[in-house]
Amino acid sequence: MKPQVQSITSFSNPKVKWVSSLKEKRSRDEEKKFFIEGYREIFKAIKGGSDSSVPTLPVRLHSLFISPDCFLGENESKLIGSVTCPIFELPKKIFEKISYRDRPDGLIAVAETPNANYDWDLFPALNLNPVLIIEGVEKPGNLGTILRTAEGAGVGLVLVTDPRIDLFNPNVIRASTGTLFTLPTYISSLSETIVNLRKQNYSIHAVTPEGKSLYSNTDFRKKSAFLFGSEQYGLTPSAKEESDDTLYLPMFGEADSLNLAMSCGIVLYESLRQRNTGS
Amino acid sequence: MKPQVQSITSFSNPKVKWVSSLKEKRSRDEEKKFFIEGYREIFKAIKGGSDSSVPTLPVRLHSLFISPDCFLGENESKLIGSVTCPIFELPKKIFEKISYRDRPDGLIAVAETPNANYDWDLFPALNLNPVLIIEGVEKPGNLGTILRTAEGAGVGLVLVTDPRIDLFNPNVIRASTGTLFTLPTYISSLSETIVNLRKQNYSIHAVTPEGKSLYSNTDFRKKSAFLFGSEQYGLTPSAKEESDDTLYLPMFGEADSLNLAMSCGIVLYESLRQRNTGS
Structure with missing residues (x-):
């Protein structure tokens, strides 16, 4: 049944405050809801993943807030027509108040926070190459860029271990351009992750400035998992010890030339190059 | 002669307003000065480049603003002792007002804006490999990340053509972590850049989502220049036409998976891999 669109006309409508509050972790935890802003991001949250053996995070929309005056494209009505949750229409001025963006595009969804813990019994992830492990990430924007x-x-699965941030922080979703919903991304402990990947014959490559092997001299055609540490603290000692090898990227100039997301991208594209060309 | 440190004790001191104003392009243009914040950034501005045949941007400090209450490290006094420009000391509260950062580290320099136009007669850049050309860049933070x-x-020279931003925008400097001052970085027109690089037997590789050749199948061991377009508009038609070839990066998922800085990093590290391994 098509949901009816309800109008919100006052700044003091309690829904306005409620949606805004979901930008804060405490409210997200209390309400067990999170905040998805933007056409592209909501589109991907509805679409989910496609051809992976591991499902993407199960996202169920709770409500949709729209402001047609802000729409930028032509597909908004199709997207709105596809949802079954309650829809609220707001004038531009009120929408701008709940928005997280400088130039809102008139679409904000609230979704039920899914259980993001990886279930190793259900999804052994046998045929995914590569797997990406991000340990202790501190900045939501970095995690988002990494996911994107x-x-x-072509990463098959991302495991976020011991994060210092909330996976459903609006900045993760924004920087990921919604990839959080289309690429299987879960939370797991590092020890469980390593034990389970090793059981399945993954080589676990820790990437760190103190690595011993040149990343591009390493064979990534076999089942590989890449392990990256936090922005400030790097990898924990146990992460380095438990890995099969430690890799470094060559670097001219100062030692801080590459940020975490950039290092990830360079290593992941080298692994893609090797898988594509077979050498 | 060691400069004397002058104290600023009032918010209404005209220098406070003046330094702050340099965050804006209009003031930078009027004053022919720019704003460098942070120990690392000022240190690199003083140090400059080292072993390149092309000099880095000539930076001359005009004045230094310090707030010892904000110092984070142990080397500040050495840096302060090395400058010959006037030094002003501010209490933390006033310093925070002129700072561009959430957590200022007590050091802001004002420098004379150098002429950033590349002089092809003086510096033909004969032995640099690779050269990086960034056309029409729109976001200061992206340019900074690219420089870093x-x-x-190991890029030898960066040429910024037709930028939509000011090279001395504080966000360029911040995201570059001061690399703007240690890596030769200049402005040039695209046509002049291409003519001059071709004269010197550079291959010019345009990187674009519509590229015809896989980037990693291309030989970058010869003298190579990489040409990247703006975030929103990509490369101009003439940039694509004037290049020797157009390269693409393979991409799973949505077409917007890689941002400009990430694409740059991946291609530049592939070129470094080829130069290092000879294959």
């Missing part, structure tokens, strides 16, 4: 790049490089 | 990564990948 990982999808481009 | 380019230095890591």
Whole structure:
């Protein structure tokens, strides 16, 4: 049944405050909801993943907030027509208040926060290459950029271990351009991740400035998992010890030339190059 | 002669307003000065480049603003002792007002804006490999990240053609972590750039999603120049026509998986891999 569109006309409508509050972790935890802004991001949240053996995060929309005055494209009505959750229409001025963006595009969804813990029993991830492990990531924007790049490089599964951030932080979703919903991305402990990947004959490559082997001299055609540490602290000692090898990227100039997301992208594209060319 | 440190104790001191104003392009243009914040960035501005045949941008400090209460490290006094320009000391509260950062580290320099136009007669750039050309870049932070990564990948010279931003925007400097001052970075027109590089037997590789050749199947061991377009508009038609070839990066998922800086980093590190391994 097509949901009816309800109008919100006042700044003091409690829904306005409620949606805005979901930008904060405390409210997301209390409400078990999160905030998805933007056509592209909501589109991907509805679409989900496609051809992976591991499902993407199960996202169920709770409500949709729209402001047709802000629409930028031509496909908004199709997207709105495809949802079954309650829809609220807001004038531009009120929408701008709940928006997270400088130039909102008139679409904000609230979704039920899914369980993001990886279930190793259900999804052993046998045929995915490569797998990406991100340990202790601190900046939501970095994780988002990593997800976006990982999808481009054909990563099959991303495991976020011991994150210092909330996976459903609006900045993760924004920087990922919605890839959080189309690339299988889960939380797992590092020890469980390593044990399970090793059981399945993955080589676990830790990438760190103190690595011992040149990344591009390493064979990534076999089942590979790449392990990256946090922006500030790098990899934990146990992460380095538990890996099969440690890899470095060559670097001219100062040692801080590459940020975390850039290092990820370079290594992931080298692995794609090797898989594509067979050498 | 060691400069004397002058104290600023009032918010209404005209220097406070003046330094702050340099965050805006109009003031930078009027004053012919720009704003460098942070120990690392000022250190690199003083140090400049080292072993390149092309000099880095000539930076001359005009004045230094310090707030010892904000210092984070142990080398600030050495840096302060090395400058010959006037030095002004501010209490933390006033310094925070002129700072561009959330957590200022107590050091802001004002420098004379150098002429950033590349002089092809003086510096023919004969033995640099690779050269990086960035056309029409729109976001200061992206240019900064590109410079930082380019230095890591051993780029010899960066030419920014037809930029839509000011090279001395504080966000360029910040995202570059000061690499703007240690890696030769200049402005040039695209046509002059292409003519001059071709004279010197550079292959000019345009990188674009509509490229015809796979980037990693291309030989980058010869003298190579990489040409990247703007975030929103990509390469201009003439940039594509004037290049020797057009290269693409393979991409799974959506077509927008890689941002400009990430594409740059991946291609530059592939060129470094080829130069290092000879294949």
